[in-house]
Amino acid sequence: MSGSGSGPAGSNGSRSRLRRARLASGLIPFLGLVLLWMLLWGQFTWLAFATGLVLAFIVSVVFYLPAVRLSGRFNGGRALLFLGRLIADVVVASVQIAWSALNPGYRPSNAILTVQLATRSDLLMTFTAVAVGLVPGSIVLDIDRDAGILHLHALNVASAADVPALKRSVSAAERRLILAMGSADDLARLAKSASMSEGRAG
Amino acid sequence: MTGDGVRDVITAVLVLLSAFLCFAAGVGLIRFTDVLSRLHAATKPQILGLMAIVADVAVSNPSVSTITLAFAIVFFQSLTAPMAAHMVGRAAYRTGHFRSDILVADDLGPFIPPHGGKS
Amino acid sequence: MIVVIVTAAVLFGAGAIAALWRIIRGPSALDRIIASDVLIATAMCALGAEMAINRHTDTLPVLLGLALFTVVGSVSVARFISTRDDT
Known part of the structure; x- marks a missing residue:
């Protein structure tokens, strides 16, 4: 491994x-x-x-397992920020899905999307997947470990136009996680992908 | 509600929140139309409902052992619930137990054929 | 307080019956796993609610055990299903 x-x-x-x-x-x-x-x-x-x-x-x-590769960097404040945001996400999404279950005019419309992650670390990829899976409304279907791609299933996606916003929210969760405990390598890759997406938007 | 009325109110609110989430999950389980949608309904009481109820127990008898055990319960549940959801979701996708007519986008289609591929 | 207890009991009961209905009806085995997960989560929440209302912590270890081991059932069944249909 x-x-x-x-x-x-x-x-x-x-x-x-x-x-x-x-x-x-x-x-x-x-x-x-x-x-x-x-x-x-x-x-x-x-x-x-x-x-x-x-x-x-x-x-x-x-129960011997292959060693986990830690980055050796940990920012407590950023980790608290990540946890706080995760709990807020869980609360908001739970209420939304409870509402869509009880709403009489509910119409199913879901989406399967792929998100390219910035990190190459197995640990951070796993943490991102767990964080995404914890928030109701999105489930990890598959992970491509070599390419760093997450395949998700999302509930209540009104149209294909909403897909980019969803992908951005997953990338934002990953960003918070990398800022909390990613390696210098991941941080550099994050900065590069951020500047690239800004260039595309501008 | 006498004496420690505040604690009673917190207990009542958290119990009702958890009960409401369990109820909504049950309704979602009946109303949602395919396996993957029902999976979303199922994750609610497992995470927020349990967090609420465990916080409630910790509030109603605050002691070191209760609070640490509460942390351990929430930690394990939030570690295992996404794992179970992922395994079930993957099995559902690979065996085609979902309705593709209610998908507005399917990026995974070109990567893995629903019936093929090794785990 | 009695109003809260009755309301919570009705909501928990309705959720559990809905899950049970899905276990009986569920067209596929995956539906049944999901529904039994919901049933267990409802039971855990109900146990916790009883503890919070009666101010004791006797069943907290039960919650811990359930949180730890419910995952084993769903993971093994899900794995069994995906390997069987692969062939």
Whole structure:
């Protein structure tokens, strides 16, 4: 499950940086498991911490999964912004769909659309897909991992003219996510695609 | 409603919100015309309804263990619900369980034929 | 408060019956999975509502278990359906 962007480590400095990144990529999910165990027990004691460590070790050895590639960048404020916007989206979309279910004059009109993502990271692609799937009214049908394309099904799309706005809202969610925890590479690609779309509009 | 009236009001509002969303999902399940539309109706009570009800439980007995467990429930539900929806949606699309006459746009058509392709 | 309880019970009940109707009628297996997901979500919300109204947390672990494991059923059935029709 090696990502597309990983070349052979050339110089010595990049190799040690790679090792540090790999250590962080292993450690953060491990600590996440321990935190989860303490959450489940609802107590933050040394006993819960110790049993959590033992269990997290057993889980990560027995159920071995390929390492997640973290970007090593995390912006807390941006992440809060992303979460807040996600919850707002969920509330608004839930009310809209509840209304269309109860509205006597409801006429079905849906759309299947594809969105080109800016990121090439598996993790961010997954997070974007989960965020899109959480908002009622849009469901991820398929993901093309190599090309970074998300296929969505959307409810209540009045006409084909509304499709670009929907695509923009998905790209905006991805943008917030990249600003929160994307790699420098993704940020650069984001800036490039933003300037390109501005040039097309202007 | 005596004593802690504010908490009673919050409880009532959140319970009613969740009940309303469950009801709307049920109605949507009956009224919507194809599998993919019904899938949209199903995600509402799973996410917003559960968030409301779990927040409600946390408000009505606020303690560390309740709040952490509430966070864990919302976290897992919001992680697993999109996954289930995606798997069902993909199966529905690939087996052709949807009405293409109510689609205003279909970008996926040229990428994957509904009946072909490996998972 | 009694008005709230009765209203919520009616709404939860109607939602559950609608889901049940879709499970019985559902033309395809996928409809039935979706409807059973809604039924479970309704049951979870009703359990939570009972906890919030009666001010206890006894069934909170049940909600956690359901949140964790309902996904297994729908994913396995969906996978079974998409592989069977592929051949």
